[in-house]
Amino acid sequence: AQSVTQLDSQVPVFEEAPVELRCNYSSSVSVYLFWYVQYPNQGLQLLLKYLSGSTLVKGINGFEAEFNKSQTSFHLRKPSVHISDTAEYFCAVSESAGRRALTFGSGTRLQVQP
């Protein structure tokens, strides 16, 4: 079984400032890692994913994340945020072999202020 911890329930930040959203996971098996964004009353959109290889993963909308195996972390970063980045962000894992369902973290609300 896997679990995902997002330590920050809310992250307020000013426009054009950098941001980091933290994600830690635990698993007894090899996993794939994902970050999804959810806008109000909408489904989830994939930002980026880590499967294997380079630990620095670049995604859409200027986001990137770094996989750290020793710290079991997969933190999401953006060097300069926009008002439109205001949304809920979910970190998720799935087994790399076997069941394909996702286990989600509790989510982080990114609030970008002007």
Next chain:
Amino acid sequence: GAVVSQHPSRVICKSGTSVKIECRSLDFQATTMFWYRQFPKQSLMLMATSNEGSKATYEQGVEKDKFLINHASLTLSTLTVTSAHPEDSSFYICSAPGQSTYNEQFFGPGTRLTVL
């Protein structure tokens, strides 16, 4: 990318009635689909795995007789909330894995269920 649709997007019903939610993969086939439930300001919790041609697999604590799942074809899965009660009010989201091997899920836009 692959597109998953859900219908209806929003439904309000009286307590005791049943509500059916459809999840369709529009441009790809999905032998497996997943149903998640999201309470306000909370994360998504997996409810069940829908399997085309066989019974759904429910997560622990999810009542299979209350949440009926039917995977009628390779592009359609339905979730029926039977005898709905106010505590069933939630955001229901389905997803389908893509054709790749790395488990990327394509999510539907969700269905907001409100039980009065």
